[in-house]
Amino acid sequence: MRRLEGKIAIVTGAVRGIGASVARLFVQEGAAVMLTDMRDELGSALAAELGSQAAYTHLDVGEEAEWAAVLELTHRRFGAPTILVNNAGIFRTEPIESLSMQAYMEVIRTNQIGVFLGMRSCIAPMREVGGGAIVNISSVQGLEGMRNGLAYCASKFAVTGMTRTAAIELAKYRIRVNSVHPGPIATSLVAEAHGTSDIATATAHEPGVPMKRWGQPEEIAGLVLYLASEESSYSTGSAFLADGGLTAGLM
Template identity: 50%
Template sequence: MGRLTGKVVLISGAARGQGAAEARLFVREGAKVVLGDVRHEEGRALAEELGPDACYGELDVRDEDAWRAVVALARETYGRLDALVNNAGIVRHQPLERTSVAEYREVVEVNQVGVFLGIRSVVPAMRAAGGGSIVNIASIGGLSGMPAMSAYCATKFAVVGMSRSAAMELGPSGIRVNSICPGHIDTPMNDLPKLNTQWLTRGLPLRRTGTAEEVAALALFLASDESSYCTGSEFVADGGRLAGTPLV
């Protein structure tokens, strides 16, 4: 307990799934948390559940003004901003030749432009706080290809590269930037009931899908001072998928 005591954290896509798991864990560890999302009813309900240590701000990650507003909310409500988890994202399962330009751009706007705007928006507040930590949720789809997910993988590769570049630029200001690359995680976005989970897990050394809480635990480490010498790196949580060719 208390690993984030005194810290103020902004989480995008915080209303459900990995974002909600991060918010709950961070509050338990002493943080003040600003929940940003476009799912207003769910976001407000989660903020109410978490009590005075959390507040909700409407955040469409594609909108520069919305980012400015939630950063201002963090500073006005809790006095500072120490960490950002760029968690918001979307996925579209579609073969490349059937992916329209509009669908491709939609994924890019949320997953890639949204992360860029998040990083850029929090830098002044973090400099004012004396430093901070930015945690970008990428994917193993940002380290290897996946069929029928060309748009998603393209954006996640971009997030990994953006994180490394931002780490180099922002390190002198005491701002660390890392990315998390989850494998298949059981969240509403992945809609597991519609997928063949046996096919997804049979080649994994751990033989199971991951949980939002497991990703949240990794985000907690990166947002905390325990990771004070970690920047510009990818932290993989994939049940062993990238370890090598499965035997069965």
């Protein structure tokens, strides 16, 4: 039997990179998936590609009212969600001295508040069906600092802490909450941080990790699948690394 047969998932930031890889894998493994993002044309195209097990709707993860609409639509289309993947995120780098409040809050709003709203929105429907799994995509920068990354690190450290707190509170409802911490992954987010839309150009150099290569979105999706499935039934409140050895120690 497929590993997510009969499960219903909501995936944020689902139209490209890690989110799209997660959505594709979830559908392959039997889940019905509500894709959410703010790139509506790409979202509609991906939903059409994935077929009847997928649907797309617009979601600004920092807007509380939009979360309510997503939950209503998901329930109407597929049923109560049993899996939430909080993947939507933005990446900005700037020295602390020049970092404006507006720029800081843009990162916090998406990366931190979006995760909070997503988790809170899914508690009630998951309780109703007897439990669920929440996977929050953090980063290695949710475990260690990065030069010029104050806002990003603050948001991702927050995701790590929120994951652990939520896991403690929600265990009584049979809702598991874990975080995934990718290292250098070849995605459009990385390309845009390098000022290009071409992933191959942005990742042409070797990253400074022991494995000496960039990770691929599909490699993170496999870990997310494990945490969303019953195979990880005794794992909650944990941080799962997939970073090519980056945080293992100094090279």
